[in-house]
Amino acid sequence: MSIIEVADLCKAYGGRPAVDGVSFSVEEGEIFGILGPNGAGKTTTVECVEGLRVPGSGTIRVAGLDPVADHDQVTRLLGAQLQESELQAKLTVQEALELYSSFYEKPADWRPLADRLGLTEKLGGRFGKLSGGQKQRLFIALALVGGPRVVVLDELTTGLDPRARRDTWQLIEDIRASGVTVLLVTHFMEEAQRLCDRIAVIDKGRIAALDTPAGLISRSASPTVISFTPSHPLDTGELAALPAAVSVATDEKDGRITVNGTDDTVNAVISLLARRHITAHQLRVADATLDDAFLDLTGATA
Numbered sequence: 609m610s611i612i613e614v615a616d617l618c619k620a621y622g623g624r625p626a627v628d629g630v631s632f633s634v635e636e637g638e639i640f641g642i643l644g645p646n647g648a649g650k651t652t653t654v655e656c657v658e659g660l661r662v663p664g665s666g667t668i669r670v671a672g673l674d675p676v677a678d679h680d681q682v683t684r685l686l687g688a689q690l691q692e693s694e695l696q697a698k699l700t701v702q703e704a705l706e707l708y709s710s711f712y713e714k715p716a717d718w719r720p721l722a723d724r725l726g727l728t729e730k731l732g733g734r735f736g737k738l739s740g741g742q743k744q745r746l747f748i749a750l751a752l753v754g755g756p757r758v759v760v761l762d763e764l765t766t767g768l769d770p771r772a773r774r775d776t777w778q779l780i781e782d783i784r785a786s787g788v789t790v791l792l793v794t795h796f797m798e799e800a801q802r803l804c805d806r807i808a809v810i811d812k813g814r815i816a817a818l819d820t821p822a823g824l825i826s827r828s829a830s831p832t833v834i835s836f837t838p839s840h841p842l843d844t845g846e847l848a849a850l851p852a853a854v855s856v857a858t859d860e861k862d863g864r865i866t867v868n869g870t871d872d873t874v875n876a877v878i879s880l881l882a883r884r885h886i887t888a889h890q891l892r893v894a895d896a897t898l899d900d901a902f903l904d905l906t907g908a909t910a
């Protein structure tokens with residue numbers, strides 16, 4: 609069953625379209641990712657879903673409700689991640705949890721929530737003194753304290769170190785395991801690939817593709833990557849001319865060659881090396897990443 613339905617959403621600022629006909633639906637219980645380059649319209653889209661911005665046209669339903677007309681009801685079932693500026697630096701973690709609990713008729717018990725998020729030791733700590741990872745965990749706790757059915761997380765791991773980012777990923781998986789649907793806006797390919805059941809790639813206000821991470825990768829013109837260090841110099845022009853080869857790159861430092869293409873390209877590379885009596889050291893064949901697919905889909909880097 610769809611818990612979020614967005615149909616033909618348009619929103620312009622000063623006559624310039626920021627979101628231009630976006631449609632998608634999110635199934636209950638999934639982690640749905642919204643991925644796209646800067647300024648693609650991701651935040652505008654999710655803030656319309658949250659009822660924080662009013663759509664120019666199109667319809668949005670969250671559990672059948674209109675986020676603008678039924679704002680109070682939607683607020684009760686949808687937990688939104690706060691921006692840093694929305695909490696006072698002097699507020700303690702406990703005060704923030706109590707304050708946000710008081711906004712709901714039937715809040716979740718915040719103590720086990722704080723415990724699950726590793727915040728128990730920090731209950732007396734002031735928000736302004738928390739580390740980036742601790743702040744993000746508090747934001748997740750505050751988004752969950754109302755016992756929502758859907759939680760919207762926008763750029764949650766931006767600015768975190770790799771360790772804190774991985775811890776946060778685990779928390780997002782735990783949230784989903786507890787039955788909450790997650791709408792996740794992210795810049796990080798690895799994050800999207802690892803966490804999301806489906807991803808909408810938004811580019812210039814439109815949906816460029818909507819699929820599972822594996823589905824997006826298989827749409828790429830070069831789903832397979834072969835890399836090796838040749839025993840003798842090799843003409844990369846010959847490699848580029850092989851069947852379905854999309855790109856050839858040579859690492860200037862160690863001479864390692866990477867060819868993006870398909871399985872046909874891999875076979876052709878191996879035949880060419882045999883014909884030239886060249887040995888391929890440390891030969892590796894791998895699937896393309898979401899990064900490669902994203903470049904194909906948007907022609908940009910995230």
Ligand SMILES: Nc1ncnc2c1ncn2[C@@H]1O[C@H](COP(=O)(O)OP(=O)(O)OP(=O)(O)O)[C@@H](O)[C@H]1O
Binds near residue numbers: 646651652653
């Ligand atoms: N309140 C606003 N007033 C005017 N223009 C806006 C406003 N909010 C967003 N925009 C513009 O709308 C476009 C989409 O912005 P949005 O923040 O939705 O993109 P985004 O994909 O979330 O970007 P980022 O990844 O950089 O956060 C951008 O060109 C942005 O400058």
